[in-house]
Amino acid sequence: MFLIDAGAGRTLTWRGDMGRLIDNLGAAGIDPKDIDAVLMTHLHPDHAFGLIHPDGSATFPNAKLFCTDREWAEWTDPENLNRNDFRSEWTGGALEAVTPYRDRLRLFSVGETLFPGVSTFSVAGHTAGMCAYIFESEGQKIVFTGDVCHHQVYDPAHPEWYFHMDYDTNPQQAADAKTAIFAKVVTEGIRYHGYHFPFPGIGDVVPLGDGTYHFHPEAVAPRH
Template identity: 35%
Template sequence: MSSMSRRPLLGTTAAAATLPLLPPGLAQAAAPFRNTLPAGWHRFKIGEYEATIVSDGALPLGDPVPAFPASPKAEIEALLTSNFLVPNAATLEQNALILNTGRQLILFDTGMGESMGAASRMFGPTTGKLLENMRAAGIQPEQIDMVVLTHAHCDHCWALVDANGNRNFPNAQVAVTEADLKFWTDDGNKRGPEFMTAFIDGAKKNLSAYKDRMVMVRDEQPVVPGVVGIFTPGHTVGHSCYAITSGNTTVMNTGDLAHHHILLMRQPLWEFSYDTDPKQSAQSRSRMLDRLARDRIAVLSYHFPWPGLGHVAREGSGYGWYPTPMNLSTL
């Protein structure tokens, strides 16, 4: 160390040694840990629209290896560790979008909620925060005009009603594909993976409460002005993305097109255990990711790291995820 670099250090040390001791009676104890999180919402603009992302809380997937049963364990772990993620515990976010078009207030997906009792906590106690965070963002459930579902899985529709079956969004219509509505309310589909029974029972309870308010989403057609549904089947039979356009700005709400910002981006053809048709899902994912990268379309992903906003870029045989800075007011 040179004499020039040592002098400031020595001077600081000497000054610290001569600081007076605090007099008796002044607080010196460490402050208690808060162990609470701030309200989870983020507001920005999509053209002339106002958009608010509201968190339903973290969704711990646990060990990711069983979720990708056809993929090599060593490759899964290598991808995670090389991106500074722990290899044995993946956590997904739940980023629900509320869109104010100036004419309507539209909620995309609802999170886990509490409608199914203990089953609503199948992923742990950190989910079910949507209504609380909506209110923290200044939005009341009764203000929602329409709930648009990307699909009818538990973490996307189980907060349509409360534990007693009462509508959480009393003035809202519900938009969903006819394919998902039929599939997830059919007891004949209670077969295959163990989770199917709970998923169908939950969808039946939540969707049936709005049976006189359903709007069927059609491929490449507007659900409401400025919001176009795009079928991306495979994760469920009727899974859809939504292109939201105001002026010259478009954001694609991709729902569960890809669950993980590393694993299913770097390896878009990998199969995911919660997919109804894993091979179809992989093909839908690849086609849409290619479109998003080619056309440089901004993305909102439901399960990517908070708040789920960013862009997709083609990188080798896969894709890279580039988050949008949270202080950016427009996309």
Template identity: 30%
Template structure:
């Protein structure tokens, strides 16, 4: 898609099939299955597709996908992994290599977003990029608690730490592109907004993992602080809808982007995955 001067694409960072009950938490299956149809294992398809933003002078990547060779056979089975990352191959479609990425924006550091940061030896996959990470997220990633250690993997640490900028509440890594700390899904979870020539978009990351999660109460069971997720969604989603933002997705297997109608909050425009 084009958003003002920005060209925004998605890259195939992996495809999973996650347990439907996990992806919708306390929401009963008869409700969520109207939005996303489960397979015979009660799984729903969830992509892990990084967002590539091309500006006039910078190449920006948002999150990094599953990587390659990071998951065990058991983890692949439990997450219904169809494929791991093709980020490097798909960057080549834009005449780019990982070395051409100037900025990496991490919404959070869960393995399905951060495994593509390094190879299996801990070397940065995007060695020339400045990596932006919320400060609390970074510290928990490096010292996870009894719950979060299941998703903050030490094998996703690496020498990219030499090129990190940490922020607390918000930061503007590039003119018109801002990161904002929300918490909720994780303590340091952040969203990203885009503005160029009067056009707007938002990537709410995992507090809005798919178009089916637009109800503020519909959360994944992975949310560490569910009431904070609800608080942020209750305030932010109506604001973004009223101001005609595109909503961009990392996990939605059907849609890369949607716009919602201001009156009834139904989907009015879409950009579908190919």
């Protein structure tokens, strides 16, 4: 069983309502021990720190950790610990989060097919190695995009916008990646999952014909 990203976990205190992944997995009948692989879109705190419990032990004791080599190089570089900006704290947290997984780490180059029906696509810019995962089964495709978008209305309406001039590693590349993934999902008929979108964050990206897009969200109930 795959998990894509590990959430913020219970060590991160950006907001009081974070750290619910384990409870929500339980509500869905999923034991963290049953996760075979965690596929990381990127190693920012709200996607990676949940890899461990507050005591540093692995949240997913039987899971291999998948991450692009470029993402790993950016966010596990000890040199970042000497910086005077957010990168010091975020790298320190990432290094702690990945520690129990180092003996079951699978680094890959973006673009690789990881499993039958699971391919990868670069959406670098927000981070240097951010990766989208495309799942294909029985003629249907869905992509999990990481933080290529943060808002379900503004981002499709403004594909030329980037997220943040500091928190994006390369803002212009981030905007270009958004344009590229929108074009890809439209051309190839891929359903879209956006992190930070309202639950469940899945829907269809529709071109409006003027270079902008609209995100049509699906209802909470899964499509059958």
